[in-house]
Amino acid sequence: MSWVPGAAGSPFGIDNLPYGIFDHGDQPRGGVAIGEYVLDLAPIADVFEAPTLNPFLAQGRAAWREVRARITELLTDEAHRDQLTLFPQNEVTMHQPFDVADYVDFYASEHHASNLGRFLRPNEPPLLPNWKHLPVGYHGRAGTIVASGTPVVRPQGQRKADDYGPSQRLDIEVEVGFVVGTPSQQGSRATVDSFEDHVFGIVLVNDWSARDLQAWEGRPLGPFLAKSFATSISSWVVPLDALQDAKLPKHTQDPEPLPYLQGENNASYEIDLELKLNGTPVSRPRFRDLYWTPAQMLAHLTVNGASLRTGDLFASGTVSGPTREECGSFYELSLGGTDPLTLPDGSERTFLHDGDEVTITATAPGPNGVRIGFGEVSGTIQPAQ
């Protein structure tokens, strides 16, 4: 149990210890959330003096565990109290926690892929023939990943032939992202069972999407400008070591995947997400409903010999469940834009209006009935420029 007041029972309790980059009116540096405070890590290890977690991520799993054990001891044994610097979270500014090397986005929810298939290809089977054989994915733009809270300017572009202007179908995607610490060699493969060696932790991701741009530009090379204007990530990276109680039993699939997509530790995680629009909860997607696991995504991403770099981020794709109230995009929540949601102020939404604020939060089970919190990823839509 932590001596920090209010830490017990908090989503940022002693069993979580997520890492982020903060400043207190001075230099951005590494910190750990504990209760309603941030522990300043710069005095504890030089690697946290950097304005990004990348140097720490690069140290690898043994170092991650050592540092976690050290922080746990510092925050548990009151003898260390006077040596440490804690700032209230509401007095610090949070930054993007790590520099993103390459960003890959998957499409791992069968419910989401089927919903989109039904909207977009009504005369074909909802899933394409490859979908149950491999985790479909593509590369996104690493340079436009932004910290939670960064305003998002409504993108402009081609909505159809000779139809140019601000997107009229601006949407979000509720996703979970995996942060790579330990790199791999080009020409080699990372296995399903090496997942916890390569991946340090998890962030929440909002993959903002302009559906009108996407429908027009997307053939044959996939989404491009519909996604590349902004992708928001949460401030705190929750280490996999905090999610041992959230691990689910070994995942099974039908048809049985190829051997490179199998492993003894092919587990998904129980992570319960919530999507809020202007403060009102509109959906509760569950990560466990995904068809493909994060370890399978990692194995697939590297099966061709592609290398991993420290700071690579791969995201799950939209997390959607079997019911409408568990869908992770407004496209699905509004049934393809045909059936608006009604908000408490009486206004209706199919897609996002200027000024709308979108917030995604999540928790996962921790030890002894506590919940592990992921904080939030939020963003507000600004008018097109």
Added chain:
Amino acid sequence: MSWVPGAAGSPFGIDNLPYGIFDHGDQPRGGVAIGEYVLDLAPIADVFEAPTLNPFLAQGRAAWREVRARITELLTDEAHRDQLTLFPQNEVTMHQPFDVADYVDFYASEHHASNLGRFLRPNEPPLLPNWKHLPVGYHGRAGTIVASGTPVVRPQGQRKADDYGPSQRLDIEVEVGFVVGTPSQQGSRATVDSFEDHVFGIVLVNDWSARDLQAWEGRPLGPFLAKSFATSISSWVVPLDALQDAKLPKHTQDPEPLPYLQGENNASYEIDLELKLNGTPVSRPRFRDLYWTPAQMLAHLTVNGASLRTGDLFASGTVSGPTREECGSFYELSLGGTDPLTLPDGSERTFLHDGDEVTITATAPGPNGVRIGFGEVSGTIQPAQ
């Protein structure tokens, strides 16, 4: 005229001055090619002591011009001869010239897109409806871009449902790449006419492609593992300032593109490429045959507010011309894999064999009838691991 012996008339003459990163058994640093030599730039400006051109690229257009003027003076006025360090190119090791931030690949050749459309969608019009309205593009993997000469391991993956193994249709794409120096703000747009403010120079690109993996994985999100195992770039970055005589008259298109894809300086370049397989020339694609210009690619890439970073690379997509001998991929050169090429040793090729060496070279017109050389991008296929 340069005092360096052999520089006059060379593709690396005084009118070219391409930048690269080299070492002479010591620290990698910046250099300029002149004739058969490399001029060591580290003693000339601190910015070239870095093992990457990125700090120089970040300085912007005024600095690029100042440095070019200075180097031109040093290599022209023999009074400077004794202050400079020149190494024979065959005594140095060349490195990847810059760290790639985001990598975008376009699809700007009408001939290439039509050829692929005919092979892949024989019952539809060869061009998709969006193709003449916007330069179709997608994001690639920046972390697997490699220096010319780096061996390329044949990728493995899913060739079809339950058909796993080394790619049997390993191909190349002859491309021209544009290197961004000056960044832009997220939420703003770079115009067609700002092309020379943002883009520093040009590299040759070989976009290795596994056609069997691509055909299976590609719907609906586009190419992923079929491309992400390796992309090779040339050692020398030719500055746009060296290509003023290669600029073509203002480009016209039918249908007329939207205003954001127009500009007074919407010119393409005359760049003549050559593709060699194991030393034998097999194709001579011309960059001028592309439908979309590089300035249009830049404007499109940022029309949604996506920012540019120093080190961003965007490539043209396969450069193919109207005849078979001008196509930039083996897929096209072998008519979709149906009509092999015969090499001088009597062997036949549709796609690449292990041990095959692929080299792309190019030149462009310079002042007074000289040719501006781009050097080469080469790679040899190693067996799957």
